[in-house]
Each structure stands twice: as structure tokens, then as C-alpha cells.
Amino acid sequence: MRLFFCLLLLITTVGFGQTNRALKLWYNQPSGKTWENALPIGNGRLGGMVYGNVADERIQLNEGTLWSGGPNRNDNPDALAALPEIRRLIFEGKQKEAEKLANKAIITKKSHGQMFQPAGELHLNFPGHEQYEAYYRELDMERAVAKTIYKVNGVIFTREVLASFPDQVMVVHLTADKPGKLSFAASYSTLHAQPEIRTTPGRELVLAGRGSDHEGVTGAVKFKVITKVKNDGGNVSATDTSLVINGADAATIFISIATNFKDYRDVSGDENALAASYLNRAYSKSYDAILKPHIAAFQKYFNRVKFDLGTSEAANLPTDERLKSFRNVNDPGLVTLYYQYGRYLLISSSQPGGQPANLQGIWNNKMRPPWDSKYTININAQMNYWPAEKTNLSELHEPFLKMVQELSQTGQQTAKDMYGARGWMAHHNTDIWRATGAIDGAFWGMWIAGGAWTSQHLWEHYLYTGDKAYLARIYPVLKGAATFYVDFLINHPKYHWLVANPGSSPENAPAAHEGSSLDAGTTMDNQIAFDIFSTTIRAAEILKKDAAFVDTLRQKRKQLPPMHVGQYGQLQEWLDDVDDPNDHHRHVSHLYGLFPSVQISPYRTPELFAAARTTLMQRGDVSTGWSMGWKVNWWARLQDGNHAFTLIQNQLSPLGTNKEGGGTYNNLFDAHPPFQIDGNFGCTSGITEMLMQSADGAIHLLPALPDVWKExxxxxxxxxxxxxxxxxxxxxxxxxxxxxxxxxxxxxxxxxxxxxxxxxxxxxxxxxxxxxxxxxxxxxxxxxxxxxxxxxxxxxxxxxxxxxxxxxxxxxxxxxxx
Missing domain, CATH: 2.60.40 (Immunoglobulin-like)
Known part of the structure; x- marks a missing residue:
């Protein structure tokens, strides 16, 4: 009966049935005040969250370069002098003492990273629209357009919102199906201190401000938002801080945002001129002239992949209802929707020439967002780009690849000043200013592998494209990351392998270390060292250069520790067999060798392959959102499609369903909790890995097909x-x-x-x-x-x-x- 009622509601909903709903998120109620109910739009530089509220619509605004602070470094100059003592303590098994010293001498005394910040919100107030009927809103992923439709006093009102790729503005198009019935006021709100909000004689609504000062770094990013309305019928007037539209048939709102940011060293741009230029170019065009090129530019990427697992009656439910029922009903269409949503989010938050998708993509409504919405490079930032190559979005990898190249510049001084090493390195976190110092505390920040891991993305891009000219350009970055390891690795006095000391297995600690994460020669450190040596060797051989350096890397690689299978049949996380089989920590970093790396293989290393499975079984399924996304990829590599699908079910559960674990918000954002976009991207990657893998010497088709995806x-x-x-x-x-x-x-x-x-x-x-x-x-x-x-x-x-x-x-x- 409930399903029949929902179908009847849909049939009578205004606008239903006009287009295929297979790739739409849709709802029969507004977002209200809940940001995680709003629908994301973006063009790589601009991000908007569309609430779909009726009487007081809200569109929350982001621009990818609006961060707190300004150009800065955060290296700790005391690190080099303290390094021998930290190493001695770790080798003597005094990890907790080493961690205390690292907190003083290695963790930064300056900025722990800057914050990605919102510009503000555009409010559209519609008087008399408090009572409405036939409500419907959607995000059409095939057009990259958010739409809201409802009826008031017999008039059907429609809004469409997009972030134009070609025109670099956000556009809101409003219509009423009866003439002269569209009236509303547009205004701003913002969380920034001392903003400028005003209207101009040309009836433009302006918001100007500056990114925050943070942790001793002066806010240097100035931003400008300009909104202008083009009306069809009726008239436009202005108050000091709002635009008022009365009696229009239709209206198109143009929103332009710009900052003075040019690159991580330079904030000398003119945000006023840039915002005005975007607005002026777009304002002369009709909505249709904006819409069609926008859709074409978006579909250039999105339409490359078609995915069909079939459908079921559950597909007739609103998206939030489908999410609630997914664990208990057959709804293969929700998997394909979620898969393509990951691709939609990457297209919308990462475009060539822009900034990489951060911890929240490009969508954030808080001045002090969780983890500052930075780039956490001990897993999260990399996970954002796992789908890039394999789901045919190779060009969208470019912002991340550019960031790695920029880190290779800033990270040279960190390597030299903090560790006395050549080459370059980065710790576990960075921001728009490409800081490479150690932050947060030694438990999290004393990890030296950020440069080597992110460098693997440069190599991966070559493996997919075969572009030798590109390989030649990025080879110095690979070489620099490998050179750091040549200098940093040290002989283990007990095992006589070359090990990273200090290092860590990110954010986890065995009881044997008294709760310290620091150690020498952790499995993940060894695996990443193996990868950066191997990829640099292969790149040099392809380019026919650096034969002597290649020989050095081969010799160093031979001295790295092997992986160990411990007493519980597990893949050891540390050199010593100190794993706890009851450890359910969200980080399972030593399985880096299974995915994204391919050091652990069912065909080449069966003992390690079985041990990796044992480790995953011991860690359990339920975890935070991004961790479950990683586990989908691991179970796919383990060729267990049914177990991978269990993780997808856990992921596609409303937040709170999984006790002590993450899930998904109503708008299908990943819930760490709170929102982190990496879980979305990780799961899209994992679904691809279930259907096709190509890293282990062959293209393996249907390696982990679950029973429920019969066709x-x-x-x-x-x-x-x-x-x-x-x-x-x-x-x-x-x-x-x-x-x-x-x-x-x-x-x-x-x-x-x-x-x-x-x-x-x-x-x-x-x-x-x-x-x-x-x-x-x-x-x-x-x-x-x-x-x-x-x-x-x-x-x-x-x-x-x-x-x-x-x-x-x-x-x-x-x-x-x-």
C-alpha cells in the first residue's frame, strides 16, 4: 500500500515523468535547515549547496581558493638535531619517549594548516509561499542541474540551479507558469567577520570579505561575490542590501565569485576585476545559451561511462527512502546511482587548472570545518582520486597531480631542514599553501611517506595514458621522492634491514608500544618505500637516464624488510609480531600493499594474500565512512564480491544505522561522520574494482562479482x-x-x-x-x-x-x- 501511495504521489507531482529518473537524486520534501540534505552543484572552482526550500531558498556558496591564512611554511627547525635521539629511543623500544620528544622537536610550532572556508549564502525570499503543494526537487546528474518544483495558489513555480563549466558562474533560473506571478527578494548572509554587503547603482548585489587569520598566519585571500538578476517582465529594485523582483514572468540570477589567489606563493590577483569579468561575459547570454554549453561540457566527462545493474520497484521511491530500505530490499539501481554520483562529484569538484578536491570536495558551510577540510595525505586525499583514471576521468586527475608537483617544491626545504636529506617529502597533511611540516601531534603527524605515496599518482597517470612527454616532465618529482628515502632510511640494528625511523602506521598504535604510533620499519612505510623505488626505476629506464641512480635504488630496494605473516595468520602491521586480533581500528594501513598497490597478489604472493584476508576479517567491516570505502576495494582485490557488497550495504545505510560506524547522508554524501567526500570516491573505485582490475599483470574481468548482480x-x-x-x-x-x-x-x-x-x-x-x-x-x-x-x-x-x-x-x- 505504501509503495502504491508513493507511485500515486509521483504521478501527480508536477514535472514527474518528463525525463529518465535513473540518474537523479530526488525528494518530496525540502532540505529545511539541514546542510546534508541539500544538493551539490559545482564546476571545479565554484561549489553550491541547493537547499530547495520554498519560502526561503538558500544556496550556500564556495570558491575553491577561499582559504584562511596566506603563503607560509610550518617546518620545525629543531627536528634535525633531535633526530638521532628519537631514532635511538625507537630502536631501544622506547616509542612513547620518542613520541614525546617528537612532539617538541618535529611537530610544528607554527600553523597546523589553514582552513577551507565558505563565502556565504544567497537567500531568495518568496513572500506568500509558506503554504505549497506538489513539491518535488532533484539533482539531475546527466545535466548537472538541481531543480525544485512546487505549486502555490494554482501557480507552478520551477527553479533550476547550475554551476556553469564554460561561463564560470552559478545561475538560478526561476519561472512561473502564469504571467506576473514571480516575486522575490535576494540577499546574502555570511559567517566572515566584517564583510561588505551592499547593492550598486547598477543593481548588483555585492558581498566582499577576506579569509580568516588562523594560527598566527594573516588572512590574505580576498574574495568578491556579485549577484545580478535578469528579469522577464515585472521590475527589479534594490535596497541597501538586497535586490527585489516584483511581478516577473521569469528571472535569471547570475552569481559570480572570485578571489585574489593566483598560486600557493602569490595572492596578488584582482578579485574585483575577475568577478566582474565572469559576470559580464555571462550576463549578456540567455539562460538557454548558458544551459546548453554547460550540459555539453559536463557530459563530455560524465557520459563516458554507462553502468546498468537493472532496476526494481525500489527505484520508484525518493532517494532518502531508498537509502533507508537498501539493506533489506533488492535495489541495484541505487548502486549505479551511487557509483555515478561519485563520478559526478569528482567532475564537479576537480577541473583542470583548479584546486584538487579537498576533504569535502568543494562543499563546506563552516568557517572552522572538520579537520579544516584540508588534504590529509595519509589516505584521504589519495582516495579522492582513486576513481579518476579507471572511470575515464583522467583529465580531472590534473589538479591533484599539480599539487604533488607543488609539494615537491615546498617539500625540498622540509627534507633538508628537518631531516638533513636531499629530495623532497611531505608529512600527513597539507593545504592550499602546500605546507609540508608535521602537524597535529606526533601520534598523527610523525609520518614521512606523504610525498612518496602521492607520487604514485603521477606514475599511475602515465600507466593509463602512456604519455612519455608527461613522464619526462614529472620524472624529477619521482626522483626527488625516491632520493629522500635513499637518504632517510637507516639500518635497523636488530634486523639489519633499511627502515624508516621515525615512521608510523598511520593513526594506530599497538599496546606493546604503550599507545605510541611511532616505530621503525612499519609495514606501510616499507611498502611505500618499495613502490617509490620501483616506479622511479621503471620511469628512469623508460626515459633511458640515470643508470647509476637506478643501480643505487635497486641496491636499496633489496635491503627493505619483507612483509611478515604473524602468529594469528595476519599480515603484520609492524616489524615485531605485536598485532592484536581484536583491534578494529579504522586505519588498516599495512594493506596498502593489497590496494592501491599491487605488492600482494593471489597469483604471486598467495601467503601474503591469505594473510591480508585474515587481517581484514579481524578488523571487521563496520567503520567510519572512508574506511568502509577502502574496504570495498580490498575485498574486491581479495576477489570476494559478496563481502565487498556487504561493505556497500554498510556504506549505503543512513547515518546511525551502523553502530560505531559511518554511513550515508540523505543527499548521498559519505558520513565519516561528519561528511568526508573520500568515502564517496572510494566506493566508486571499489565498485569498479569488483567489475574490472588491471593492476596485477592482466585485465581481470568480473573478479569480484557479487551474487546479487546476476546480470x-x-x-x-x-x-x-x-x-x-x-x-x-x-x-x-x-x-x-x-x-x-x-x-x-x-x-x-x-x-x-x-x-x-x-x-x-x-x-x-x-x-x-x-x-x-x-x-x-x-x-x-x-x-x-x-x-x-x-x-x-x-x-x-x-x-x-x-x-x-x-x-x-x-x-x-x-x-x-x-
Whole structure:
């Protein structure tokens, strides 16, 4: 009966049925005062949260460069002198004493990072609209437009809001279906101190201000917001602080925002001139002339991937109702909606030439947001970009890749002054000013691997694109990150391996260390050192340079510690076997080697593969939002689709459903809690990994298909080496059809769950030996050290077939089930 009522409501709702709702978030009630109910729009530089309220609409405004503070450094000059003593204490097992010293000598005495801040809110007040009916609002992800529709006194009112990609303004288009019925007032509110809010003689509404001073750093970012209304019918007047529209048929509101930020060293821009130029270029255009190019620019990215798992009756419910019922009903369409929402959010918060998506993407309504909305580079910022290459958004990786290159500049002084090392490094956190010092406290901040891990994204971009000119440009960054490790690693007096000391396994600590996170040679530190050495070696060999340096890296790599399987059959987090099987910490950092790295493989390192599974079982499923997103990727790599789907169910649960864990808000934002966007991006990556993996020497199709996704299709996702899965279809858990485009040529090695043949009937060659495609080289890790106490553990794998197909660049190869 409830479902019938909802269907009846939808049929009678104004505007329902006009377009396909498969890729829409939609609701039958406004957001009210709850920010996490509002719908996000963005163009990479501008972000808006559209509440969809009726009488008092709110559109919360962000601009990607509006941060507190200004250019600054936060290195601690006492670090280098204290380094030998910190190392001695750690080697002697006195980690807590070492942590206390690191808090004094390594953690910054200056800024712990600056804050991403909102500009303010635009308020639209509609007198007489307090009583309404037939309410409906949506976010149309295929058009990147938020819409609100309702009826008052027999008049249907419609609002559309977008953040234009080509025109770099936000636009609100308002209509009434009867002439002369549209009247409203526009005004601002802001949380900034001493803002300027006024109207101009040209009937422009202006908000101006400056980012906050914070932790001794003077606010240097000045911002300007200009709003102007173009009316169709009626008239526009102004008070001192508002614009008033009376008796219009329709109106279009243009919102321009700009700052004086030019780059992390330079805030000499003219925010007034820039905001005015954006507004003036857009204001001369009709709404339709704004809308069509906006949709085209957005769809250039969004339409590259098509994903279909089927639908069910649950798809007829509003999005918040679907979220509540997802754990208990079959709703495959919500998975595809959530998957594409991750891609929508990345397109909307990360565009070439702009800033990377931060901890909240580009959407924040607080002057002091959680964790300052910075870039946490011990997992969260990287997770934001896990979907970039594989979901065919490679260009949108650029802001993050540029940030890494900028960190390689600021991080040189940190490496030299704090650790006496060449090259560059970064600790666990940074901001728009590209600070690389250690912050927050040694428990969190005494981690030296931020530079090496973020550098892997530069290498990943090359592996997907094959662009050697790009590789040559970024090679100095890889080399610099590797050089830091050459200088920083030190011989372990007990084990005689080269180890990072001080280092840590982020934000976790064994009881044996008296609650300190500091240690020498943690598993994650070793894995990241292995990766930065390996990627730099391969890049140098491709570019035919630095033979002597390559030899040095090979020698250093041989001296890194192997991974260990401990007494409980777990992958050890630390060099010593001190893991607690009842530890359910959200960080499982030592599984970096399983994903995003590929040092742990079912085919090359089966003992480590089984140990990784044991570790995940011990840690449990329920955790904070971003951690559950990472776990989807891990269970996909473990080829356990049903367990990966369990994590998706946990993720797609309303906040509060998972005791002591995260979930999802009504607008499908990830709940850490509070909101962190990395969980959205991590889950989109994980779903892709369930359907296709390409990191372990082959393109593995349907490696972790859950039982509930019995049939479906996906097209447009990318694999290493320039391969595109143009179309992949399956039924009954078996492949039925696959089309793959080869952009670069080379050997296509396919690992599949069932026998396939080339369209036309040509026989496929079974693959043997190493994949000759250079993009699929896998580095051999040292043999695992297995505790004699560990019970022998194995993980059964699904049977697969593996084929080799020579390809030519530009051709599409079609395969059918035999």
C-alpha cells in the first residue's frame, strides 16, 4: 500500500515523468535547515549547496581558493638535531619517549594548516509561499542541474540551479507558469567577520570579505561575490542590501565569485576585476545559451561511462527512502546511482587548472570545518582520486597531480631542514599553501611517506595514458621522492634491514608500544618505500637516464624488510609480531600493499594474500565512512564480491544505522561522520574494482562479482596501458560480451571467469609466462616471513582462464562467450 501511495504521489507531482529518473537524486520534501540534505552543484572552482526550500531558498556558496591564512611554511627547525635521539629511543623500544620528544622537536610550532572556508549564502525570499503543494526537487546528474518544483495558489513555480563549466558562474533560473506571478527578494548572509554587503547603482548585489587569520598566519585571500538578476517582465529594485523582483514572468540570477589567489606563493590577483569579468561575459547570454554549453561540457566527462545493474520497484521511491530500505530490499539501481554520483562529484569538484578536491570536495558551510577540510595525505586525499583514471576521468586527475608537483617544491626545504636529506617529502597533511611540516601531534603527524605515496599518482597517470612527454616532465618529482628515502632510511640494528625511523602506521598504535604510533620499519612505510623505488626505476629506464641512480635504488630496494605473516595468520602491521586480533581500528594501513598497490597478489604472493584476508576479517567491516570505502576495494582485490557488497550495504545505510560506524547522508554524501567526500570516491573505485582490475599483470574481468548482480553491463571504464572496456555484459555471473578498444596497441592479456572467443570465431591463445606488455610489469616483492606459530591459511580463488591477444592502436576487439 505504501509503495502504491508513493507511485500515486509521483504521478501527480508536477514535472514527474518528463525525463529518465535513473540518474537523479530526488525528494518530496525540502532540505529545511539541514546542510546534508541539500544538493551539490559545482564546476571545479565554484561549489553550491541547493537547499530547495520554498519560502526561503538558500544556496550556500564556495570558491575553491577561499582559504584562511596566506603563503607560509610550518617546518620545525629543531627536528634535525633531535633526530638521532628519537631514532635511538625507537630502536631501544622506547616509542612513547620518542613520541614525546617528537612532539617538541618535529611537530610544528607554527600553523597546523589553514582552513577551507565558505563565502556565504544567497537567500531568495518568496513572500506568500509558506503554504505549497506538489513539491518535488532533484539533482539531475546527466545535466548537472538541481531543480525544485512546487505549486502555490494554482501557480507552478520551477527553479533550476547550475554551476556553469564554460561561463564560470552559478545561475538560478526561476519561472512561473502564469504571467506576473514571480516575486522575490535576494540577499546574502555570511559567517566572515566584517564583510561588505551592499547593492550598486547598477543593481548588483555585492558581498566582499577576506579569509580568516588562523594560527598566527594573516588572512590574505580576498574574495568578491556579485549577484545580478535578469528579469522577464515585472521590475527589479534594490535596497541597501538586497535586490527585489516584483511581478516577473521569469528571472535569471547570475552569481559570480572570485578571489585574489593566483598560486600557493602569490595572492596578488584582482578579485574585483575577475568577478566582474565572469559576470559580464555571462550576463549578456540567455539562460538557454548558458544551459546548453554547460550540459555539453559536463557530459563530455560524465557520459563516458554507462553502468546498468537493472532496476526494481525500489527505484520508484525518493532517494532518502531508498537509502533507508537498501539493506533489506533488492535495489541495484541505487548502486549505479551511487557509483555515478561519485563520478559526478569528482567532475564537479576537480577541473583542470583548479584546486584538487579537498576533504569535502568543494562543499563546506563552516568557517572552522572538520579537520579544516584540508588534504590529509595519509589516505584521504589519495582516495579522492582513486576513481579518476579507471572511470575515464583522467583529465580531472590534473589538479591533484599539480599539487604533488607543488609539494615537491615546498617539500625540498622540509627534507633538508628537518631531516638533513636531499629530495623532497611531505608529512600527513597539507593545504592550499602546500605546507609540508608535521602537524597535529606526533601520534598523527610523525609520518614521512606523504610525498612518496602521492607520487604514485603521477606514475599511475602515465600507466593509463602512456604519455612519455608527461613522464619526462614529472620524472624529477619521482626522483626527488625516491632520493629522500635513499637518504632517510637507516639500518635497523636488530634486523639489519633499511627502515624508516621515525615512521608510523598511520593513526594506530599497538599496546606493546604503550599507545605510541611511532616505530621503525612499519609495514606501510616499507611498502611505500618499495613502490617509490620501483616506479622511479621503471620511469628512469623508460626515459633511458640515470643508470647509476637506478643501480643505487635497486641496491636499496633489496635491503627493505619483507612483509611478515604473524602468529594469528595476519599480515603484520609492524616489524615485531605485536598485532592484536581484536583491534578494529579504522586505519588498516599495512594493506596498502593489497590496494592501491599491487605488492600482494593471489597469483604471486598467495601467503601474503591469505594473510591480508585474515587481517581484514579481524578488523571487521563496520567503520567510519572512508574506511568502509577502502574496504570495498580490498575485498574486491581479495576477489570476494559478496563481502565487498556487504561493505556497500554498510556504506549505503543512513547515518546511525551502523553502530560505531559511518554511513550515508540523505543527499548521498559519505558520513565519516561528519561528511568526508573520500568515502564517496572510494566506493566508486571499489565498485569498479569488483567489475574490472588491471593492476596485477592482466585485465581481470568480473573478479569480484557479487551474487546479487546476476546480470548487468558497464562500458567506458579504463585499464592500464590505454585499454578501454567499451562494453562488457554478463548474465548468470558469466561474461556474455566484451568489447575492448586498444588506444596504444600492445599485448592484451585477459583473465576471465568463462571461456570467450573473438567475434567471428577466431581461437584465442592461452597466455603463458610474463605479460610482454610493458605497462603490466609487476615487481617481485621479497618472500614473506611467516611466523612458525601462524596457522597455514589459504584463500580459494575462482577458476579463471587467461588469454593473450596482440592488438593494434585504435582498433576495437570484440569477444563473445563460447
Amino acid at each position: 548487468g553491463s558497464i562500458g567506458g571504464i579504463l585499464a592500464l596501458g590505454g585499454f578501454e572496456i567499451v562494453d562488457m555484459q554478463w548474465a548468470g555471473g558469466k561474461l556474455t560480451k566484451v568489447e575492448i578498444r586498444s588506444k596504444l596497441g600492445g599485448n592484451l592479456r585477459l583473465r576471465v571467469p568463462n571461456a570467450v572467443k573473438l567475434a567471428g570465431g577466431a581461437t584465442l591463445n592461452k597466455a603463458t609466462g610474463q605479460n610482454p606488455n610493458a605497462f603490466y610489469i609487476t615487481e617481485d616483492t621479497p618472500a614473506a616471513v611467516v611466523s612458525p606459530k601462524a596457522a597455514k591459511a589459504t584463500q580459494p580463488l575462482k577458476e579463471t582462464l587467461i588469454y593473450d591477444v596482440p592488438t593494434q592502436a585504435g582498433k576495437v576487439y570484440s569477444f563473445l562467450a563460447q
